[in-house]
Amino acid sequence: MNSLLLFSLLTLFVVAFANEQYTDRYDNINIDEILSNKRLLTSYIKCILDKGRCTPEGKELKLHIKDGMQNSCSKCTDFQKNGARKVVKYIRANEKESWEEMKKKYDPKDEYKEKYEAFLAADN
Template identity: 45%
Template structure:
């Protein structure tokens, strides 16, 4: 049920799909000067998330970055910078690949690194506001899938 909750935390957790609005990287033009593109950059869409998930040392480094307890890569810093927008908009600017990858990482984090998942949630969604919105969207999606299979 909570597989899509806080999808932006997953996005930022692994620096998979840097949320840096960059029209040149994403191949999209902003509608007006200074306006963000319709989606975040896709330059990390081919990132091998399994290598990170299966390497505790690397995963821990990303988590420490996001918790501001350790150094960050450039991508990690970009993600932290743009995370508020991703959370506020329920990851609406994420590409399909980014959403699918986010769901995969969330499931892994909740099953295998639940304490870290809770720490990230407490930092980036302390009131649970974004989680509620995402759970509502997930419930609607599940209902649509049920209707399609009937």
């Protein structure tokens, strides 16, 4: 469900790092700025859904969405965990059609739903 899409989206921007934790290279990204800018948000969503070009950050995010969903963001930094929750909640509320597309793309059989829903419901 790409909760971790956006996890995604803003967790923007993660890279696998020694299979233990994603890189924190993009942890300085202003998630609020992206969420408040329809053009920027749409660009990231299109990237994740293979419907548009990707920034380097978007490419890294797209590489790790499924892993993040499968593993409850266990390789994420605290910034990435908080960012993923914030982004997914925003997309669910404001970009429902995109959210459905992300779920269909990254978890078509709802195999990981229980894990990422538990992650999204947690505080940290």
